[in-house]
Amino acid sequence: MTSATSGATAGTDGSNVDSADNQQGSVAVALLRITLGVILLVTWWGNIGDDFYSGDGIEGFLSWLFTPEEEGGNGSSLSFVGDLLDATIVPISGVAGFAQMVMEGLAGLALLVGGATRLASLWAMGFFFLLFVSYFGGGEWIWTYVLLFMAALTVFLGWGGRQLGLDQAISRAKGSSPAGLIW
């Protein structure tokens, strides 16, 4: 595939344009990436201020997720997700909180500047999917996590760092990314 040169075009079969050069589509994906980066970083900064990433913070959050709404919780309905998180995250909540803090900050930064975008967006997809199943059935507007997951997926599939991002320069200097998964 070559550098983008033109707008989306209708193909002869009407289904068209899927892999055609799509300059405006690539810019749109870059804007989506930058928005995701800003959202992750602002949320990350707020969470640090709230001491969210401590062991107690993580445990309190998980407990709130699956507490019924009438008792002041979110009322998430996928109890097997709650059981899984209780079994895997709660015993190591301090480490998990620290890892989350590091990963969320790094992913936000990577998405903002468009460096290692494929890796960051892949991680973000997993993170947003986990949030989706964790919040599902509760009082939160669940579409938020659909929007975020789709954004991360689109950035991943759309090589979101190759437009207005560091990945463009990295790929110029280093060539193709290993397995296409980092830049």
Place this chain on the structure above:
Amino acid sequence: MTGKTAPLWPISIARILIGVLWLYALRWKLPPDFEGGSETSLRTWLELAVEHAAFAPYGELIDNVVLPNFTLFAWLVFLAELVTGLSLLTGTLTRAGAALGLLMSLNLGVAMLGVPGEWPWSYAMLAMWHAVFFLAAPGLNWGVDAHLIKRNLPSPTVRLMASNQS
């Protein structure tokens, strides 16, 4: 190989999902009374926007203009969301649907900015998706727009609403 271009199909999937989102959101603002059954109604949301207005003039506008003419504005909201949802779902005049959806997302963001429990970034993300649809014209993939353009039927105005190519 340094340049990579974005495939349109993931954006088209998002277009379809967000079309469903708008249509799904109609269930709590259905005419003739625009009540939401067990869910928070449109009127209650408007009252919340007044009570927790992040920008005083916006709250006053809702309080003095929209709420006294609730039925008129409820119809406008209902029709705008219906048109946006159908446009995005089917990929018909997608850029026009995206522009309308962008305005509604920004309005929602402003209205909900100060309401407790609302996460403003949800509306920022929603607005950004509509900007993406406007730029990328994803109705050209799996959408009615592809057929409109292919058959060379549309007028220049319709072409502008369906495609990002002049």
